[in-house]
Amino acid sequence: xxxxxxxxxxxxxxxxxxxxxxxxxxxxxxxxxxxxxxxxxxxxxxxxxxxxxxxxxxxxxxxxxxxxxxxxxxxxxxxxxxxxxxxxxxxxxxxxxxxxxxxxxxxxxx
Amino acid sequence: xxxxxxxxxxxxxxxxxxxxxxxxxxxxxxxxxxxxxxxxxxxxxxxxxxxxxxxxxxxxxxxxxxxxxxxxxxxxxxxxxxxxxxxxxxxxxxxxxxxxxxxxxxxxxxxxxxxxxxxxxxxxxxxxxxxxxxxxxxxxxxxxxxxxxxxxxxxxxxxxxxxxxxxxxxxxxxxxxxxxxxxxxxxxxxxxxxxxxxxxxxxxxxxxxxxxxxxxxxxxxxxxxxxxxxxxxxxxxxxxxxxxxxxxxxxxxxxxxxxxxxxxxxxxxxxxxxxxxxxxxxxxxxxxxxxxxxxxxxxxxxxxxxxxxxxxxxxxxxxxxxxxxxxxxxxxxxxxxxxxxxxxxxxxxxxxxxxxxxxxxxxxxxxxxxxxxxxxxxxxxxxxxxxxxxxxxxxxxxxxxxxxxxxxxxxxxxxx
Numbered sequence: 403x404x405x406x407x408x409x410x411x412x413x414x415x416x417x418x419x420x421x422x423x424x425x426x427x428x429x430x431x432x433x434x435x436x437x438x439x440x441x442x443x444x445x446x447x448x449x450x451x452x453x454x455x456x457x458x459x460x461x462x463x464x465x466x467x468x469x470x471x472x473x474x475x476x477x478x479x480x481x482x483x484x485x486x487x488x489x490x491x492x493x494x495x496x497x498x499x500x501x502x503x504x505x506x507x508x509x510x511x512x
Numbered sequence: 513x514x515x516x517x518x519x520x521x522x523x524x525x526x527x528x529x530x531x532x533x534x535x536x537x538x539x540x541x542x543x544x545x546x547x548x549x550x551x552x553x554x555x556x557x558x559x560x561x562x563x564x565x566x567x568x569x570x571x572x573x574x575x576x577x578x579x580x581x582x583x584x585x586x587x588x589x590x591x592x593x594x595x596x597x598x599x600x601x602x603x604x605x606x607x608x609x610x611x612x613x614x615x616x617x618x619x620x621x622x623x624x625x626x627x628x629x630x631x632x633x634x635x636x637x638x639x640x641x642x643x644x645x646x647x648x649x650x651x652x653x654x655x656x657x658x659x660x661x662x663x664x665x666x667x668x669x670x671x672x673x674x675x676x677x678x679x680x681x682x683x684x685x686x687x688x689x690x691x692x693x694x695x696x697x698x699x700x701x702x703x704x705x706x707x708x709x710x711x712x713x714x715x716x717x718x719x720x721x722x723x724x725x726x727x728x729x730x731x732x733x734x735x736x737x738x739x740x741x742x743x744x745x746x747x748x749x750x751x752x753x754x755x756x757x758x759x760x761x762x763x764x765x766x767x768x769x770x771x772x773x774x775x776x777x778x779x780x781x782x783x784x785x786x787x788x789x790x791x792x793x794x795x796x797x798x799x800x801x802x803x804x805x806x807x808x809x810x811x812x813x814x815x816x817x818x819x820x821x822x823x824x825x826x827x828x829x830x831x832x833x834x835x836x837x838x839x840x841x842x843x844x845x846x847x848x849x850x851x852x853x854x855x856x857x858x859x860x861x862x863x864x865x866x867x868x869x870x871x872x873x874x875x876x877x878x879x880x881x882x883x884x885x886x887x888x889x890x891x892x893x894x895x896x897x898x899x900x901x902x903x904x905x906x907x908x909x910x911x912x913x914x915x916x917x918x919x920x921x922x923x924x925x926x927x928x
Contacts, residue, residue, distance in 0.1 A: 403821075415811075419926075420810050421926050422924075437911070440911040444854050446761065446762070446764060447761060448762065448765050448766055450750075450753055455811065473812050
């Protein structure tokens with residue numbers, strides 16, 4: 403499997419560290435209720451199909467990257483820097499539990 | 513139909529014409545007291561113990577494929593009770609005791625072989641940790657022996673003890689650990705449940721869960737609607753999708769774990785050997801194949817196949833530990849879908865929906881748990897109360913902070 407780092411280009415999967423669903427880059431605000439933290443840390447849509455997950459280019463440029471990937475076929479689609487996705491949401495964004503979270507996701511490093 | 517040596521003999525002398533299908537193939541009825549979603553090891557053992565321990569037999573097990581066609585039919589078959597944390601210890605200890613009586617219980621040869629499990633250690637610190645784990649196992653009433661390097665050498669003379677990266681300091685021997693025939697466990701429980709009146713319904717995929725007023729009322733399937741007073745979700749790697757039918761998100765992310773089998777060889781590895789530092793473990797099946805595996809590929813996946821970097825890593829670890837296996841040819845490999853929880857421990861609990869129960873999150877260790885998981889899930893579904901051995905496998909433990917982090921690596925999805 404190869405992932406395309408927006409800065410370095412196509413690289414071997416072994417250069418990257420996986421951090422799970424990209425929801426992990428959308429940390430709730432400090433005033434968020436405990437349920438929002440539980441959803442952020444633990445609960446996952448865990449989709450069979452397209453997902454967006456968070457990878458860290460550990461042995462490359464140290465960028466945090468959101469990768470659109472298919473969990474059934476392993477096809478890798480678009481990638482973008484977390485720093486450039488703004489308030490973009492991860493796979494769990496549409497679910498009821500997630501909506502409880504205040505709309506203050508912080509981009510950048512989780 | 514009871515199996516016995518006498519029966520094998522008489523069938524053999526009469527052309528083996530008397531054998532019959534081991535379970536029925538019933539059409540689903542419109543109504544059951546209990547519906548179990550998932551005809552794998554855990555689902556079948558739950559159905560069996562609901563019938564055996566609680567006298568409930570108006571039960572259907574719904575399986576979208578064939579019985580035992582998921583993880584219970586493709587795993588590395590290790591059976592052990594070497595857990596450290598209260599909450600895990602008593603559960604896995606109970607499971608091992610059930611394994612020890614399983615063949616006479618089910619009248620089925622599950623080929624349970626207590627050949628001994630050795631976990632290797634490679635530093636003074638690791639020795640201390642294993643000594644502590646061993647004491648905890650003995651305290652629980654199970655067995656453990658701490659071996660020094662010479663002690664390991666007596667059991668496993670073929671290891672490379674002087675390897676520079678991880679020289680072997682010793683090992684923790686768990687004599688009652690071993691392996692079993694994976695398919696046979698599913699078949700044995702299926703036969704036992706069927707014989708007690710449970711309907712095992714194959715090629716029946718659940719497509720929806722009916723909920724009225726916060727209470728489960730049945731399921732929608734590819735073979736029609738089925739009403740039920742209670743429903744159990746026991747679907748391992750597919751837990752996320754089935755729970756979503758009930759509007760739930762779970763603390764589960766599904767990952768791939770690869771495993772490998774070589775061509776059949778003469779007996780060469782007598783134990784189950786676990787090389788944690790190299791992420792490698794191995795045993796030899798009764799057919800002679802070396803069965804081995806490593807760590808997760810470490811990304812969410814339902815592909816049921818892995819990628820080459822982990823294949824290479826596992827082969828390297830195997831060669832580091834026991835160079836003699838280098839001449840064996842790998843026959844096949846596969847990837848199982850593991851329902852990983854953030855803390856690496858399972859869930860056997862009620863859900864927020866009345867009458868809906870869930871048994872999931874077995875990570876990469878579900879096989880040995882099959883008997884106790886069914887035992888405790890059956891208790892929960894029959895009585896509404898958690899079994900004492902599974903009381904800490906709560907669905908809400910991540911929210912409340914009552915984690916069961918056996919590895920001590922933290923409660924985060926990418927760590928287990």
